[in-house]
Ligand code: SAH
């Protein structure tokens with residue numbers, strides 16, 4: 001549940017509160033605030049991230065009321081009489097998750113990486129990658145701007161696997177962000193030790209974005225040299241046990257991937273206790289070993305979103321930036337109409353965006369974030 005609108009507490013049972021949004025009730029976990037009935041809060045990913053004064057909440061809700069019901073009406077119209085795979089998936093999305101949509105901001109704070117993944121432009125061996133690291137101050141200020149000025153309620157901190165950011169630096173970043181603004185903090189740092197992840201949880205991070213990339217162990221070992229699939233899956237499971245919300249998924253269109261592979265990847269994503277599906281199309285990067293492999297088609301990607309929605313009706317499914325790269329004008333919209341219900345907007349400072357080149361011509365790179373929010 002990620003409406004970026006205030007909700008009113010109508011029931012409290014220990015740490016679980018029931019929150020009402022224009023008559024709809026959702027549950028959320030409260031770990032950070034001393035709440036009572038009729039208080040107003042913001043929640044993200046099922047976690048209370050901010051308490052807000054009643055007069056402020058009522059004024060915001062007054063503005064939202066009309067828009068909320070209009071959006072609901074439009075959403076319902078789009079889901080009537082489904083005919084195609086996408087329309088069916090979209091109708092199921094509406095039936096199970098209504099018109100809620102999660103919007104996350106992503107801060108890509110370093111493109112240094114110690115790994116050599118065959119698909120990725122940030123791989124260690126790519127000497128053409130113009131490397132950068134954002135300072136702790138820059139990262140925190142970027143997040144504060146995204147939350148306090150642009151109203152993001154959930155932020156993903158993403159980087160290559162860059163050990164320059166040791167435990168102390170990472171804890172300091174998370175602690176400072178939590179002190180200065182109310183947001184759900186998701187980490188996308190790759191494989192770090194359980195000890196590191198525990199420290200970051202204690203500092204206030206609550207979600208991790210970590211794809212397993214492919215559930216085929218042989219392919220995994222080939223395209224992620226020095227790594228094995230089991231370690232990745234075990235890490236995801238242990239992070240879930242630690243209390244993190246997990247966003248995971250795989251790459252669509254990797255070499256030799258069959259339809260059956262895609263179905264079993266969907267199955268694994270759903271059964272890992274995933275809070276959000278993050279499934280993206282593979283797009284070849286010219287300075288990687290997979291440079292000559294074809295890109296995933298947009299249809300295959302949309303089919304995969306639709307099938308995920310039909311198989312796991314209540315899930316949150318991300319329409320990724322890579323999907324938008326396949327169709328810059330309408331990719332996000334097509335993803336949402338095929339059953340996705342979540343978006344990621346790049347809030348990295350403009351001067352770094354082009355350098356974070358996982359794959360070429362990324363959608364949104366160097367676009368003004370305010371314009372992006374408006375569209
Ligand atoms: N280093 C971290 C996070 C950054 S990479 C990690 O690997 O988890 C984030 C995601 O980018 C990866 O999970 C991968 O699925 C995706 N990615 C990398 N190269 C890509 C490419 N060529 N096409 C599409 N997605 C890519």
Ligand code: SF4
Pocket residue numbers: 113114115116117120121122123124159160161190
């Ligand atoms: Fe590094 Fe992540 Fe790219 Fe692999 S996918 S090379 S871990 S940034």
